[in-house]
Amino acid sequence: MVLTYAGLGSLFFPGLFAFSVWALRRLRPEWTFLDCVIIRTRLVSSVQAVLATGSGIIIICSCRNAVSDRHWLSREYVWFLIPYMICDICAMYLCEWCRTRDQNLRRAIIFRNFLSENRLLITHHMVILLILVPVTQKLRGELGDFFVGCIFTAELSTPFVSLGRILIQLKQQHTFLYKINGIFTLGTFFCCRILLFPFMYWSYGQQQGLSLLKVPFNIPLSCNMANAFLIAPQLYWFSLLCKKAARLFDTAKAKRDS
Template identity: 55%
Template sequence: MWHLVALGCLFFLGLSFLSATLLRRRCPALTEGQVVCISARVVSSVQAVMAVFSGYVITSSCNHVMKDSHWISKDYVLFGTPYMVYDIYAMYLCYWYKQKDNHKSTFSTVIDFLKKNSLITLHHLVLLLICLPITVFYRKGLGDFFLGCLFLAELSTPFISFAKILSQLKKQDTLLYKINGIIALVTFFICRILVFPFMYWAYGRQYGIDTHMVPFHIPLHCTIANVLLMAPQVYWLSQIINKAAKTMKTE
């Protein structure tokens, strides 16, 4: 088990180092802050592609939504665990570069970062400290199909990351940025919002239950967990929509 975690550490840290090194060599005009932030988005996109591929393999292999399992579900959770730690640090590093001219102490910078990125940081910590132990130790091999569905939610991440890369390059006024924004919005809505009612529909279809009755046939903690996972996604979707609306108004 731990060898997968160690492999994940080496992979994501190595990918970050490699992408940053290539950016420094190929794009010398970029500042160090831009290099760090762009390389972080590259790592995020690669992780998302791997998660989506894993999710597709899992969901397409499970004929029974509860009882069927696939080895990649547990293995990728372990392999991807270091990414959550890396991403928190990468987000802080990007924030530090933006604030370094303000001459704040490290403690003040950390506190400001946590205040402004509290939701995403909490989201990562919940995945690490709560979802990881449940997924690896307490599921007893049940529900791999639903875990695969949650992996598929990462489909929107490469587009969101690409938008951030374009922002770093000051390309917010380009047609490419606008088209990418539309794709990010659509994929986010489908894969991070609609995926939750889809999972209820899939469960109901498996057991011959109407979708709206599924919450009354599954353990209450499952529905509570889904609500807690979905809530930040709804908030982030509203943020994406607001940002898109502001972009349209400035045209």
């Protein structure tokens, strides 16, 4: 089964990548290859996010016991996800290569620029591949499928983040769609990447008859440390989104006042 789902992911995500680039080149011949590759990256990320969120919701709804109930998607979707992570890193490098190919830079410089420009996303992907995959597949044993499903739903904000970046690339950041999308981005990010952690603590507390405030003192220290490790970058990214939204609001207000 492992090879089956990993194989499906290895076919699905590169195939979707190639098809998206081909379709965009046909539908928008005036766009450069770089434009198509960047938009394709956003589209495939959104598709993966929808699949992950859907899997997470199915798992959460199927696990009545937050600790011991099992669902096959909590393990198998992770194998399907691994090829996406690798494909996305390769796509980000392809974007950097397309962006700098006319500058006659050495490959070492291009690679260094790639690491510098995408350090947060690369770190995010490597943490998933090197830490979260072993934890979800082996180290947690037979427990916690419910919480794996919760982590999957954190991807709900990704389509809105991707749409915002596509609109910026198309120079549509002045439109009403961009502003509405920004509201949905902040809302889904806050609910599914920040409030997600209190929700998991509350769910465990409901199962064990504990109040939310007592849960951190009744679970292993390693669980609290893992959650702190996961939520820290989410808080940082959310602060960046809030600063960006504040700048947009200030700009719009200045235009109205002028």
